[in-house]
Amino acid sequence: MATYISPEEQDPLDLGWMREALIMAEEALAHDEVPVGCVFVKDGKAIARARNRTNEWRNATLHAELEAIDHLLPHHPAPLNSITLYVTVEPCVMCASALRQIGIGRVLYGCGNERFGGCGSLLDIHSTPHLPTDPPFVAQGGYYREEAIMLLRRFYMSENSKAPQPKKKTTRVLKTNIPPPPPSRPSSALKNVQSTPSSASAPSSTSTLTPDSDLGEKYNESSEGSTTAGRGRQGLPIGSTLVATPRNMTPSR
Numbered sequence: 001m002a003t004y005i006s007p008e009e010q011d012p013l014d015l016g017w018m019r020e021a022l023i024m025a026e027e028a029l030a031h032d033e034v035p036v037g038c039v040f041v042k043d044g045k046a047i048a049r050a051r052n053r054t055n056e057w058r059n060a061t062l063h064a065e066l067e068a069i070d071h072l073l074p075h076h077p078a079p080l081n082s083i084t085l086y087v088t089v090e091p092c093v094m095c096a097s098a099l100r101q102i103g104i105g106r107v108l109y110g111c112g113n114e115r116f117g118g119c120g121s122l123l124d125i126h127s128t129p130h131l132p133t134d135p136p137f138v139a140q141g142g143y144y145r146e147e148a149i150m151l152l153r154r155f156y157m158s159e160n161s162k163a164p165q166p167k168k169k170t171t172r173v174l175k176t177n178i179p180p181p182p183p184s185r186p187s188s189a190l191k192n193v194q195s196t197p198s199s200a201s202a203p204s205s206t207s208t209l210t211p212d213s214d215l216g217e218k219y220n221e222s223s224e225g226s227t228t229a230g231r232g233r234q235g236l237p238i239g240s241t242l243v244a245t246p247r248n249m250t251p252s253r
């Protein structure tokens with residue numbers, strides 16, 4: 001079961017880094033990639049940033065997380081338990097496994113990944129005790145969740161020119177209603193994940209019982225919704241809000 005942190009509980013510093021990840025996701029969208037972006041942070045500094053490049057290289061393993069891991073491992077050998085990954089979408093099973101193998105300390109993500117998520121939505125790769133050789137890691141979602149979902153919707157609204165048989169989507173309408181996150185494990189349980197990876201599964205008081213469906217084209221199959229562009233938490237257009245970053249903590253790139 002995934003863990004979602006309510007907006008009131010989210011640390012502004014974490015939100016600042018998630019905005020950096022959203023910038024990478026925007027870049028992916030601009031390059032006709034599934035819009036997922038990430039940044040790895042150590043001691044208040046970004047040590048790697050990446051985005052999906054699966055279409056560019058026709059390589060299904062080039063998810064943002066693995067792209068970044070490739071770049072950072074030579075300089076930051078595992079284990080990476082002092083490093084936090086900020087990623088706009090819950091890591092898939094493949095990436096979650098890789099993150100556990102490199103000993104990542106913490107993963108914060110935007111929206112859940114109901115179909116492929118390896119940090120609670122589909123499998124508990126981050127916390128399962130059945131991987132005894134690699135330590136579990138904290139995984140918490142909900143950071144700019146709406147913005148992450150809207151980026152995905154914008155991608156799936158467009159026609160994928162690289163698809164064998166591109167679907168005509170000219171009649172589709174961008175939906176802007178965001179369903180609440182699915183049932184969530186209490187965030188307090190995750191603080192003890194290192195010692196009790198399978199503890200506590202009671203629903204959070206901030207969660208609802210609505211199934212998550214953050215990913216996939218199902219969001220756009222319906223004509224429900226409006227044509228209004230996506231709006232961020234502060235009511236600003238998504239694409240123009242992503243430059244507000246804790247620059248004093250951001251290293252030169």
Ligand SMILES: [Zn+2]
Binds near residue numbers: 063065092094096
């Ligand atoms: Zn992945």
